[in-house]
Amino acid sequence: MFPPSRFLAEIPTQYIERISKVIRPASSWRSEAARNSWDDEGTPNYDDFNSDHLDEESGSADDLRKGMRVRHPSYGVGIIHLLEGFGDDQKVTILFPNKSLKKFVVKFARLERV
Numbered sequence: 669m670f671p672p673s674r675f676l677a678e679i680p681t682q683y684i685e686r687i688s689k690v691i692r693p694a695s696s697w698r699s700e701a702a703r704n705s706w707d708d709e710g711t712p713n714y715d716d717f718n719s720d721h722l723d724e725e726s727g728s729a730d731d732l733r734k735g736m737r738v739r740h741p742s743y744g745v746g747i748i749h750l751l752e753g754f755g756d757d758q759k760v761t762i763l764f765p766n767k768s769l770k771k772f773v774v775k776f777a778r779l780e781r782v
Contacts, residue, residue, distance in 0.1 A: 732760060732774065737782040743770060745782055 732738075736748045743764050750761035758774040772779070 731781075732758075732779075738762065738779040739782050740770075740772070741778050746770075 732748060732751060734748050734751060737745060738748060739745050740762065743762070746762035746764040748760055749763040749769060752759040752761075756775055759771055760774050760777065760779070761769055761771045762779075763769055
C-alpha cells in the first residue's frame with residue numbers, strides 16, 4: 669500500500685470528505701464522554717474511557733477489555749476492538765494505527781498491555 673500523496677495537504681478543507689471504515693455508534697445510551705471520544709478521522713479514541721477498574725499488574729487474557737491498548741510483537745501498538753469467546757479459544761480483534769483490523773487467538777498472540 670502506498671502512503672498518501674504529499675499534495676493532499678494543498679486541497680482546501682471545504683472539498684474534503686473524510687470517510688472511514690469505522691462507523692460511529694448511533695445509539696443514544698452512550699455517555700457524553702463516549703460520544704465525543706472520536707478523533708477527526710472517525711476513529712475511536714479510547715483514551716477518554718474510564719479504565720480505573722483494570723489491574724495494571726496483571727497480564728492474563730482474562731483481563732483484556734475493549735478499548736485497551738496492547739502491543740503485538742509484529743504489528744506494534746493497537747487498541748482492542750472486539751473480544752470473542754473465552755478461555756483457550758478467546759479471540760481478539762485489534763485496530764492498529766494504519767486503520768487495519770487484525771484478529772488473533774489470545775493464547776498465541778503474545779500481547780502485552782501498554
